[in-house]
Amino acid sequence: MIKRQQQIRRALALLALLAFGFIGLGFRLVDLQVWRHDELAKLAEKNSEQKIWQLAKRGDVLDANGNLLATSVPVKTVWANPLLIGNQQAVVARALAPLLQMNEGDLYQRLLPRVWKNPKGETATNQYVVLQRKVSEGTWQKIYSTMTNLSLTADEIKMSKTERANYKVFSRNLRQYAVSAEQDQSRVYPNGALAAHVLGFVESRDTTNHSSELFGCDGIEKSFDSKLAGASGWRVTGVDSRNRELVAMRDEDVDARDGLTVVLTIDSVVQNIVESELAKAMKEHEPVSITGIVTRPRTGEILAMASLPDFNPNDLRTINTNTEPNLAISHVMEPGSTFKTIVISGALNEHVVSLNDTVFCENGLFHYGGITLHESESHHFGNLTVEQVLQKSSNIGASKIGIKLQAPKLYDYMTDFGLGAFTGIPLPGEASAKNYVRPADKWGKYSIVQIPMGQGVAVTRLQMAMAVSAIANDGVLMRPMLVKRLQDPDGNVVQQYEPQAVRHVISEATAKEMVEALKTAVSDDGTAPLARIANYTVAGKTGTAQKVVNGTYSNDRFVVSFIGFFPADDPQICISIVMDSPKEGGRAFGGALCGPVFSKIGAACASYLNIPPDQNSQQPNPPPLVAKTQNLR
């Protein structure tokens, strides 16, 4: 009986034990599956699932003929997990430093494991250390091969069996997983500095998904950044214990959408011609800067736009405050005598004067409102026709025509020609010069004699080039066109841009009269005989503007320019050349310095663009520079 009771007690005790055990297990089950479900589910997901980002290739930039101006090439970002390197930093650093082109000591420091407390108070380690960015595919293959065949310093013979087994796992992890690479891309400009100010440049910034992305900082790269960038793709997938993707466990799989290709109106050959000639002029005349713009007057297409000094977008170290600005659009200047084209266009259009009307040019001294305008010695003219005022670039003649036109009308024509407003070119950093083109009611007492000769008003080089292009285009001002179309990576057109007329500024008849007058500027008696192009009739206007230094007009620092187009009666291209402060100082004139540059660029462009000559016989060579220098304004 006692024995039976003892048996029952033991059975109950066992039952209680089992019950406690089951209750404990049940509690743990509820703890894991219910209370800590979310936390543990995330952990489990993290261990077995991975989100792989797919990089979108940044779109190319092409010129009008499909030549590559900017492209992206795939490269690698090489990174290391110092926790897998153990105490082998010296070996790894010695092996990889030459391949990564890094200092061995710096690399050693980067490979050291570090532990710290993050803001949440949790312990964090450096499991992702970027060693080098923009590593080529070939270099990465060498790095991978070096790591796979790495000779470690540990002596396996002295190790116990367990230590040897652990060491085997460690060495395998080090060789295979300690140094890895991620897809990245690098921006390449195959032609170096060609059209650098139009293209701009890119920089890269880190993203949250362990990769970097390129973003445009200037030029087309900036203004079309959203179109060029594309959209990254991603893939959520299962991974095995060695972090290899399990294709069968792919979940979300979204392909990256590559960026669009931007096709410019820029012609790289014309751009090259312009940049080569500007570089020669820069060397010869040593100006602070020089710019050249080539447009098609009929459409407003920009065939070339260059400023020197420039930079190489492949090498960001060449970019500084001197080289970065695109002077053609971002800097304002007093236009000087090229502005007379606007005054006289307005006066002809309003029928205030005609080309044959005579203007008395006061023999070089004009008293107005208590001030006296002085012409230079070579410009002491008596009576000149309006056409001759343009031909000889008489300041007093232009002022008198401005007075006849009157300030409100002159202001209207200035704004109608696009001065004081953004041209609408799709480039960042454009200046409108609005503050320098003031309404007539805010003009000073002498503004009406100053402004017609191009003083007391400021414009950008592009605004002035487009204004003269409007005269060439029968009086219609066009919006400058820099982008022809956007296309997808397969070449399908996504968006086509068409030429846009802004407004009809002057009548066709007035424009034709202006063309006739501007033709005389390149005659032997004009200010720019050196701007002539053999076999083509050129029309254009010189400009020589004194620079304001310390609040007064300098006598030895000038901005000289020439803007012209040809063939004059059926203009195919308009070229603007502007030099800032050439070394000639007080002897610098637009016709003498910019005229030859215009002529060389024009001749080369005419040959390349196959522009039919409008003169059958070869013109005699332009007169020598020395003989006419005094008349060149």
Added chain:
Amino acid sequence: MAKNRNSQSASIRFGPALAALFACFVIAGAAVGYVWQKGEIYRLGKQIRDRESRLAQLQSDDKRLADQLALLHSPMALDRRVQGLKLGLAPAHPMQVVRLPEPVLGSLENKNSVLKFAARPVESTTQ
């Protein structure tokens, strides 16, 4: 005549044995099939991964070569090459270019020039 019960009970009952054997085969087959299928999934997954990697590599090479070709075709590269080779090539002078005006189709039809060309004697074209 009485039945021999002993011999009857001792006889082999094939039906249930076959059914059991069949069930075993089905279960074993399903298990082997499952494992084989898993193996295939893994093998094909690896194949897909390798081929995707190869495709990416080829696309990258293609892009690199296309860029290289574009660079060699670029006017600047050609210009540099021409200058480097010193072939004496230069742009044609505008007056050296002979321009033939394109005939307007309407005017040709009016003048029956198509018929005139067609009617030209053979000897005149061979001279």
